[in-house]
Amino acid sequence: MANFNIVVLPAKVLRDGTHKVRIAISHRGDTRYIPTNYRVDSPSEVSNNQIVGRGDAGYLNIQLRKKLNDLQETYDAIDDPDIYTCSQLVEILKRKGGQEKKIFETVFNEYVEMLQEKGQTSSARLYSLAKDRFEDFYKTKEILLETIQPMDIVRFDTFLRKRGSSAATIKTYMSLIKVIIDYACKMKYIKYEVEPFQFYDMPTYEPRELWFTVEEFQKVYEDKPTLYNYGIMRDIWLLTFFLGGANIVDILNYNFKNKTSMRYQRTKTKNTKKDSGWTVFDLQPEALAIIEKYISRGGKLQFGRYQSKTTISQLFVRDSKKYMEALGIEKRFILMAARKTFFQIGFDNKESTDILDYCVGHARSKRMAMNYAMVKPEMATACMRRVFDIAIGAKLEQTEQNRNELEPKLEQSVEKGNGREQKSENSPKNEDEFTTFLM
Secondary structure, three states, X not given: OOEEEEEOOOOOEOOOOXXXXXXXXXEOOEEEEEEEEEEEOOHHHEEOOEEXXXXXXXXXXXXXXXXXXXXXXXXXXXXXXXXXXXXXXXXXXXXXXXXXXOEHHHHHHHHHHHHHHOOOHHHHHHHXXXXXXXXXXXXXXXXXXXXXXXXXXXXXXXXXXXXOOOHHHHHHHHHHHHHHHHHHHHOOOOOOOOOOOOOOOOOOOOOOOOOOOHHHHHHHHHOOOOOHHHHHHHHHHHHHHHOOOOOHHHHHHOOOOOOOEEEEOOXXXXXXXXXXOOEEEEOOHHHHHHHHHHEOOOOOEOEOOEOOHHHHHHHHHHHHHHHHHHHOOOOOOOXXXXXXXXXXXXXXXXXXXHHHHHHHOOOOOOOHHHHOOOOOHHHHHHHXXXXXXXXXXXXXXXXXXXXXXXXXXXXXXXXXXXXOOOOOOOOOOOHHHHHHHHO
């Protein structure tokens, strides 16, 4: 027979010095606790299953008595409860009795853990930023799902605008918060009479002109930076472009050892989009030249001290603006711009959008024609070569000559390796720029 008691744990003091009231469940010689949403200022305010010495003691006792009665009724309805351990019994009581009031952070952690198991670490970072702002708005980390109301979402939007967040960042945060709430609803953790986002309209904004013109691209391509950080940024940005807009996480994860072609699945979408398949194309001389410069003995690329997505993003957030000022370019120098520049140059020159989608790793086109035809690797390679020739103003004969010269160098570079020491950097402070980089 289980026993239920109202207690506080003197050792579990909250940051503000108060104590959370808990329900102790004793069963088969063991005791476990279910926390409630009520607090007292001192352990002495709980005595003999009662709250004492407080002005609101009567109200608290009524609420806690209801919880005890609910738990007892749920326990009485369990068939043969003695076969369960105390921990198992507590879990059953929470689920069957609905005693566990889900906190937003708990659902967030559960959802992010699922993302991380799928390898979507960058998405997890974005969700964490959104959660932090949501908790800043509520001024607590213990946001009960049931307390989130439509007007709270509207006020959260106003809160972000007053902080100076861009429309793009607000839309990103709102979308991610909505995903968490929708997940909680699907898991039956909460049921709303009126859903929190029922009356909220997501912000709209004009797409930013992140792509570079051919002239701007050539300034970057022809530049020979003397500063170390500028050189690293230039090479990473150009490699992204010359790999058809591949994301940095895919570039860092790919093994280029003895490779003259690239075959990969875009990490960002391979676990989320049913039509996301493999992207395959021949490596062009411009890409091979950069790969040869940074390839390690094992075949992975190591950009000096910047060897992870985080340190690379910090580098761009910190130094990219100064580099663009040095080149006289009034554009944001982010990796998304390399991806968009590749697509825009191709689109401007009447390349097939289906082939461009394939090159950048988008999901398969939904157009009916693509149910009868498929993009082949040689089509992607030819498309990329045409885009590159326009971008750098080169002749095809010259690029073929460069390719023949570079492939032996690539093999030699793999043999000797090219690793450099690793060094941590300070985190970026510009949240809008960091969210853009992560997207």
